[in-house]
Amino acid sequence: MNRHCSCEEIYRMLSGYIDDEIDALMKEMIEEHIRECERCLSLLHTMEKTLAFSRKVHRRRKVPQRVVERVYYEIRIRYRR
């Protein structure tokens, strides 16, 4: 099968492509399309950057010890045996 993807189709399948949730043939068609289409390539890049930024600004933080201690305390006083 040698079908070409339209920009609209790329737009709809972009997340599937990023998550690697599409089959090999579809993946090949998308890659063929973005090699030729600057706009869809930029769309892919900006989508990937959106995700990268989201992770970067939400780096994992350490749980404050007082928060953990508060949970221990609540469990101890509620369920003391």
Place this chain on the structure above:
Amino acid sequence: MTRTDGELALVERAKNGDTKAFEDLIKITSGKIYNLGLRLLHNKEDAADIMQETYIAAYENLPKFKGDSSFSTWLYRIATNFALMKMRKEKGRKVSEERLKELSRHLYDTTFTDWSESPVDHLKKQELKEVLDNAIESLPPKYRSVFVLHDIEGLPIAEVAEILSISKGAVKTRSHRSRLYLREKLSEYFKGRGVKNLMRV
């Protein structure tokens, strides 16, 4: 012994009344739960409250935990439910579901900014965080929970579906719409900062 086996052994001891085993479970899993709260609600106090409510509910419901999913997945489900209740009470303006659907239905047709080469290290990181946090906060709760669990926490689609009790298809749809919306919000931000490479479509 794998980490999951270790967790399950602790769960069994905790079920038999060993509170120290439950404290060890808290120690192992609290990083995930606290950060989930922080990422969903963007507020340290709310994240601490969610964490406390989650472990109290988990302790009370421990006899019902059958090990069908991992203990962490089960905790994520409890924590997400508490966070969803808080999110639904938020006053801030949310983007409508119709707008999100519309955005994913049609290819943008005005101007298109390619800002992907903007060097993030040179950007004002705090400003970017605010733009993103505001955009994430304006997502309706059922979209925000998918975006945070899948794209920030990095959980696979199947696990997100299990946590939220929705189909994998629904996770994919909500994730895609959220990503397009956030991408659009970042595009507006970069456009406002005068990023070059503006293409007419």
